[in-house]
Amino acid sequence: xxxxxxxxxxxxxxxxxxxxxxxxxxxxxxxxxxxxxxxxxxxxxxxxxxxxxxxxxxxxxxxxxxxxxxxxxxxxxxxxxxxxxxxxxxxxxxxxxxxxxxxxxxxxxxxxxxxxxxxxxxxxxxxxxxxxxxxxxxxxxxxxxxxxxxxxxxxxxxxxxxxxxxxxxxxxxxxxxxxxxxxxxxxxxxxxxxxxxxxxxxxxxxxxxxxxxxxxxxxxxxxxxxxxxxxxxxxxxxxxxxxxxxxxxxxxxxxxxxxxxxxxxxxxxxxxxxxxxxxxxxxxxxxxxxxxxxxxxxxxxxxxxxxxxxxxxxxxxxxxxxxxxxxxxxxxxxxxxxxxxxxxxxxxxxxxxxxxxxxxxxxxxxxxxxxxxxxxxxxxxxxxxxxxxxxxxxxxxxxxxxxxxxxxxxxxxxxxxxxxxxxxxxxxxxxxxxxxxxxxxxxxxxxxxxxxxxxxxxxxxxxxxxxxxxxxxxxxxxxxxxxxxxxxxxxxxxxxxxxxxxx
Numbered sequence: 050x051x052x053x054x055x056x057x058x059x060x061x062x063x064x065x066x067x068x069x070x071x072x073x074x075x076x077x078x079x080x081x082x083x084x085x086x087x088x089x090x091x092x093x094x095x096x097x098x099x100x101x102x103x104x105x106x107x108x109x110x111x112x113x114x115x116x117x118x119x120x121x122x123x124x125x126x127x128x129x130x131x132x133x134x135x136x137x138x139x140x141x142x143x144x145x146x147x148x149x150x151x152x153x154x155x156x157x158x159x160x161x162x163x164x165x166x167x168x169x170x171x172x173x174x175x176x177x178x179x180x181x182x183x184x185x186x187x188x189x190x191x192x193x194x195x196x197x198x199x200x201x202x203x204x205x206x207x208x209x210x211x212x213x214x215x216x217x218x219x220x221x222x223x224x225x226x227x228x229x230x231x232x233x234x235x236x237x238x239x240x241x242x243x244x245x246x247x248x249x250x251x252x253x254x255x256x257x258x259x260x261x262x263x264x265x266x267x268x269x270x271x272x273x274x275x276x277x278x279x280x281x282x283x284x285x286x287x288x289x290x291x292x293x294x295x296x297x298x299x300x301x302x303x304x305x306x307x308x309x310x311x312x313x314x315x316x317x318x319x320x321x322x323x324x325x326x327x328x329x330x331x332x333x334x335x336x337x338x339x340x341x342x343x344x345x346x347x348x349x350x351x352x353x354x355x356x357x358x359x360x361x362x363x364x365x366x367x368x369x370x371x372x373x374x375x376x377x378x379x380x381x382x383x384x385x386x387x388x389x390x391x392x393x394x395x396x397x398x399x400x401x402x403x404x405x406x407x408x409x410x411x412x413x414x415x416x417x418x419x420x421x422x423x424x425x426x427x428x429x430x431x432x433x434x435x436x437x438x439x440x441x442x443x444x445x446x447x448x449x450x451x452x453x454x455x456x457x458x459x460x461x462x463x464x465x466x467x468x469x470x471x472x473x474x475x476x477x478x479x480x481x482x483x484x485x486x487x488x489x490x491x492x493x494x495x496x497x498x499x500x501x502x503x504x505x506x507x508x509x510x511x512x513x514x515x516x517x518x519x520x521x522x523x524x525x526x527x528x529x530x531x532x533x534x535x536x537x538x539x540x541x542x543x544x545x546x547x548x549x550x551x552x
Contacts, residue, residue: 141193
């Protein structure tokens with residue numbers, strides 16, 4: 050349906066008022082038996098309600114037609130015309146219908162030939178014609194208002210789809226539109242029925258209608274008016290909601306292209322604007338998140354975006370965690386033997402391998418320093434099995450590095466130290482630069498354990514605290530071999546040290 054241009058859409062709907070009038074005419078002819086009315090009434094109908102509506106309709110919709118063809122027209126002018134289209138169509142059709150009904154009565158279209166038994170004072174006849182014309186014009190102008198409103202909504206959606214043009218809606222009340230429509234649907238038909246019964250009985254007789262027939266005609270016109278009004282009112286409410294619903298379904302699939310038209314100048318239009326604002330903010334957050342992921346861990350990036358800077362998880366949080374340090378064996382000798390550019394490439398491959406392994410086991414790499422990696426578990430994402438995961442990570446990393454050659458044939462054996470305990474994790478730095486990190490004695494001990502591997506000839510060392518938390522891994526074939534209580538630089542008391550291996 051959205052292949053039809055809005056201007057064409059409008060020029061189909063506006064002249065369709067002639068069909069409604071034809072239905073009323075047929076109803077009148079059937080009740081009164083005055084079938085001779087059809088020829089003249091239909092001719093006037095086609096010329097005035099059909100032809101003139103097409104001519105003036107083209108003028109009313111012309112700014113939209115220019116936008117359809119990508120001709121130069123200001124967005125402000127286009128927006129103003131779409132906002133005013135319902136009122137302009139309503140005003141035009143009201144005046145046209147007054148002229149149309151008055152012309153029909155002046156030609157005697159809906160009056161029987163003069164009969165001495167059906168004399169009606171001219172003043173009363175003119176009052177009746179004026180009242181009938183006014184009510185008829187109100188009903189048809191209501192239809193025109195809804196046609197203009199429906200066309201404006203259609204045009205906004207069409208222009209967005211075809212030309213990516215978003216026209217801002219205006220803050221008006223949907224309730225006012227409903228009340229306006231209900232007054233015309235109920236009050237005017239009810240008043241004409243009352244006047245038919247109390248005052249215009251002889252005028253209706255001059256039209257060939259009894260009182261009962263006149264009331265039937267009035268009720269039928271009311272029902273037709275009500276049905277069409279309810280249709281357009283419902284459509285003005287459901288179409289924007291369906292448009293929003295479809296857009297919401299597309300957010301998860303392709304956030305970059307989601308956008309809705311502000312189809313109506315009411316609360317639904319404002320809702321559409323807020324939806325577009327929300328999507329834009331989500332798009333900006335995704336862009337920021339995508340950039341942050343290149344510099345910080347995904348969990349930290351999500352935490353930075355989704356929380357306030359005063360959140361304790363960012364400003365400094367005391368957590369039980371497991372810290373893991375790695376350091377390459379023979380890195381100094383390696384750096385002397387190859388070119389710096391090649392060295393950077395090897396380190397990047399190595400860091401990528403370590404990072405993927407850490408992430409696989411729910412850990413977070415906090416820092417790369419030289420050839421060493423500083424990782425932590427249970428920060429910021431909670432992990433009750435942080436010690437076990439750190440041990441699994443160390444074992445898997447050791448296995449991977451034994452068989453992986455970087456730059457095809459360079460192997461990088463790595464020493465690993467692990468310790469568990471309380472740390473303070475959060476953002477640290479200055480107003481100009483911050484980084485997410487964790488601090489505490491636990492971190493220092495993990496670093497010392499990594500260095501201790503060189504003295505003990507081991508690959509993976511862990512503290513007694515970590516081994517106690519990960520003791521269940523013995524059932525999975527992990528071996529914790531005690532190396533006794535060792536002195537650690539910076540610590541007054543010795544700590545229990547274990548070598549970790551698997552069967």
